[in-house]
Amino acid sequence: MRRTTSVLQRYGSALLLALVAPAVPAQTAAAQLERGNGPEPSTLDAHRCQEVACGNVLRDLYEGLVTEDAQGRLVPGMARSWTVSADGRTWTFTLRERLRWSNGEALDAAQILASFRRAFAPATAAPFGELFDALDNAQAVQAGRLPPERLGVAAPDAHTVVFTLNRAASLPALLTLPIAFPVYLPAVTQYGAQHTQPGRLVSNGAYRLRAWTPQANLLVEKNPQFHDAAAVAIERVRFHVTEDAAAELQRFAAGDLHITEVVPPQPLAALRRRFGAQLRLSPYVGAFWLGLNLTKPPFRDGVCAAPPCDDKALALRRALALAVDRDKLTRYVTGLGETPAYGIVPPGIAGYTPAAMPWAKLTQAQREQRALALYRHAGYSNDNPLVIELRYNTSTPHRRLALAVAAMWRQTLGVQVRLRNEEWKVFVQNRKQRAITQVFRGGWIGDLPDARNFLAAFGSDGPLNWMGYDDAGYRQRLARADGAHSEAARNAWLRAAEQRLLNDNAAIPLYFYTSKHLVSERVRGFQANALDRHASRWLSLSP
Structure with a gap:
C-alpha cells in the first residue's frame, strides 16, 4: 500500500x-x-x-x-x-x-x-x-x-x-x-x-x-x-x-514450524482427522471483500444518493456483486467456518447491528437474474463482454477465491476476467495508487472491535481508501456518528454510513473471517x- x-x-x-x-x-x-x-x-x-x-x-x-x-x-x-x-x-x-x-x-x-x-x-x-x-x-x-x-x-x-x-x-x-x-x-x-x-x-x-x-x-x-x-x-x-x-x-507437518499464519482451504473433517487439537479455529473480527477502482472506467461515477438508481457504472458494480454465490464460496472454496458477507462490518461488535446489501435476502437464482439485467443495462452482452482484471496478492487461498469468482462472473454474465497475482509489496503499492487497478482483493482485519474501524477508510482520500470512494453523504454520516452523545446514536449513524456505502456498491463483500492456525x-x-x-x-x- x-x-x-x-x-x-x-x-x-x-x-x-x-x-x-x-x-x-x-x-x-x-x-x-x-x-x-x-x-x-x-x-x-x-x-x-x-x-x-x-x-x-x-x-x-x-x-x-x-x-x-x-x-x-x-x-x-x-x-x-x-x-x-x-x-x-x-x-x-x-x-x-x-x-x-x-x-x-x-x-x-x-x-x-x-x-x-x-x-x-x-x-x-x-x-x-x-x-x-x-x-x-x-x-x-x-x-x-x-x-x-x-x-x-x-x-x-x-x-x-x-x-x-x-x-x-x-x-x-x-x-x-x-x-x-x-x-x-x-x-x-x-x-x-x-x-x-x-x-x-x-x-x-x-x-x-x-x-x-x-x-x-x-x-x-x-x-x-x-x-x-x-x-x-x-x-x-x-x-x-x-x-x-x-x-x-x-x-x-514436517515439524519446521510451530505456528502457521493460516490454514489452506481443505475439507474441515480431513484437517481435524489429520491435526486434531492442533487445528485452532475461532471467531475473528475481519471482513473480506473485493474493491472496485471508482476513479477510472468502467466503475467510475455512479454514486447513488438513494436507491433505486439509474446509472450504468453503478448498474455494473451491482451486477458483479449480485452474481457471486457466497454460499458456494464459503462452503467449497474457503471452507473453514467463514460466513457469507453482505456488508462491510462483521458481526459480533457490541451494540452494533451491521447493515446489509438491499438484495441480501433474495435467492441466488433471483440475484443472478437481476445481475444479468443490470449487466445488459450497463451496455454489456455476449457480443460486447466486460473485460476486467482481478488483482490479488500471491497466496493459495486468494488464488482459489479469485478463480472461483471469475468463473461465477463468466458463467452468469459472460465477463472475461484476467487474473493477476503480485508479490505483496507490489500489490499494496498498486492498490494504494489506484492507477492500474480495476478489481482487487480487499478486506479489513479489525484493529479494535469498533464498527468505525471498518468504515473510516472510505470517508477520506487517505492511503487506505483503495477504491477512491468519494461521497459527501457518507462523510456526513461519519461526522454525525463522531458527534453523537450516546453510544446508541453513534452506532445508528455508523450503520447509516455503512448502508450508504453498500447501496453504492463501492466494494463487493464476500465473507467474514475466522482465525485459523495450526x-x-x-x-x-x-x-x-x-x-x-x-x-x-x-x-x-x-x-
Missing part, C-alpha cells in the same frame, strides 16, 4: 545486513519459536505499518503505553496506570519506572511525545492516522495545516503523557496499534528509511531485531532491557515468509481472541 521503488533498492541493504548478522548457535535452537507469518512485511517502521504481517513482528519488537495480554484484554504497557477526566476528553498515562530502549538508553515521556509527533507528521504518511480522528488536531497536523507541536499530546514531566481529545472517546485500545509505538528517533535521523534494518533498529518491546533475510524470514531475540524480560520464556522467534499456505501446512502441541499460552493477536512474550515451548 505504499511507494514505488525497486525491490533491489529497497531491500538490497537489508539483504547485506542479514548476510552479515551473527548466526544462531545450533545448541540453543530448542529455545526458538518458528512462526509462519504470511507475506514479507512491507516495513518495520511502526508508524507506517498497515497490515498483519508487519503488525505481528512489531508487536514483538515494540510496546505501546497500553498492550494486550494473551486473551486480548487491555493491560498496562509502558504506562503502569492511566486515568480519564469526567468528560472523557483528557487521558493521563503514568509511565513505569526505568523504561529502557533495547540499546540500554532511558525512555521517557518526552521521547514518547516526539514519537507521536513524528507519527502524525505529513512526511510520515502514517496510514492509521485517520483512526485517531478524536485526538485533538490530529487530522490537521497530518494534513499539514498545523505543525506537529499542535497535536493533542503533551509530556508535562518525564513520567507522564497526556492526551487531549476533541470529543469523549475510548483511547486505550487505539494505543495498542503500531502507530502508537515509540520509534527511536536518533536512528531515524541517522539512517532514514534504513533505520528498520538489523543492527540499526532500536525498539522497546520484549524482543529486538537480530536478522532479516528478505523473502525468507526475520529473527528476533529476547530484549534484556524489556521491563518484564524475566517473564519472557522464549529466547528467539523466527517469523517465516509463508505466502503459499499449502507449503506452510507441509512445513508444519499450533504445535509444544506451544503453551496460545489463546483465541477476537483480534487474533498472539504476541510471543505470552507463549512458551515445552520440551
Whole structure:
C-alpha cells in the first residue's frame, strides 16, 4: 500500500545486513519459536505499518503505553496506570519506572511525545492516522495545516503523557496499534528509511531485531532491557515468509514450524482427522471483500444518493456483486467456518447491528437474474463482454477465491476476467495508487472491535481508501456518528454510513473471517481472541 521503488533498492541493504548478522548457535535452537507469518512485511517502521504481517513482528519488537495480554484484554504497557477526566476528553498515562530502549538508553515521556509527533507528521504518511480522528488536531497536523507541536499530546514531566481529545472517546485500545509505538528517533535521523534494518533498529518491546533475510524470514531475540524480560520464556522467534499456505501446512507437518499464519482451504473433517487439537479455529473480527477502482472506467461515477438508481457504472458494480454465490464460496472454496458477507462490518461488535446489501435476502437464482439485467443495462452482452482484471496478492487461498469468482462472473454474465497475482509489496503499492487497478482483493482485519474501524477508510482520500470512494453523504454520516452523545446514536449513524456505502456498491463483500492456525502441541499460552493477536512474550515451548 505504499511507494514505488525497486525491490533491489529497497531491500538490497537489508539483504547485506542479514548476510552479515551473527548466526544462531545450533545448541540453543530448542529455545526458538518458528512462526509462519504470511507475506514479507512491507516495513518495520511502526508508524507506517498497515497490515498483519508487519503488525505481528512489531508487536514483538515494540510496546505501546497500553498492550494486550494473551486473551486480548487491555493491560498496562509502558504506562503502569492511566486515568480519564469526567468528560472523557483528557487521558493521563503514568509511565513505569526505568523504561529502557533495547540499546540500554532511558525512555521517557518526552521521547514518547516526539514519537507521536513524528507519527502524525505529513512526511510520515502514517496510514492509521485517520483512526485517531478524536485526538485533538490530529487530522490537521497530518494534513499539514498545523505543525506537529499542535497535536493533542503533551509530556508535562518525564513520567507522564497526556492526551487531549476533541470529543469523549475510548483511547486505550487505539494505543495498542503500531502507530502508537515509540520509534527511536536518533536512528531515524541517522539512517532514514534504513533505520528498520538489523543492527540499526532500536525498539522497546520484549524482543529486538537480530536478522532479516528478505523473502525468507526475520529473527528476533529476547530484549534484556524489556521491563518484564524475566517473564519472557522464549529466547528467539523466527517469523517465516509463508505466502503459499499449502507449503506452510507441509512445513508444519514436517515439524519446521510451530505456528502457521493460516490454514489452506481443505475439507474441515480431513484437517481435524489429520491435526486434531492442533487445528485452532475461532471467531475473528475481519471482513473480506473485493474493491472496485471508482476513479477510472468502467466503475467510475455512479454514486447513488438513494436507491433505486439509474446509472450504468453503478448498474455494473451491482451486477458483479449480485452474481457471486457466497454460499458456494464459503462452503467449497474457503471452507473453514467463514460466513457469507453482505456488508462491510462483521458481526459480533457490541451494540452494533451491521447493515446489509438491499438484495441480501433474495435467492441466488433471483440475484443472478437481476445481475444479468443490470449487466445488459450497463451496455454489456455476449457480443460486447466486460473485460476486467482481478488483482490479488500471491497466496493459495486468494488464488482459489479469485478463480472461483471469475468463473461465477463468466458463467452468469459472460465477463472475461484476467487474473493477476503480485508479490505483496507490489500489490499494496498498486492498490494504494489506484492507477492500474480495476478489481482487487480487499478486506479489513479489525484493529479494535469498533464498527468505525471498518468504515473510516472510505470517508477520506487517505492511503487506505483503495477504491477512491468519494461521497459527501457518507462523510456526513461519519461526522454525525463522531458527534453523537450516546453510544446508541453513534452506532445508528455508523450503520447509516455503512448502508450508504453498500447501496453504492463501492466494494463487493464476500465473507467474514475466522482465525485459523495450526499450533504445535509444544506451544503453551496460545489463546483465541477476537483480534487474533498472539504476541510471543505470552507463549512458551515445552520440551
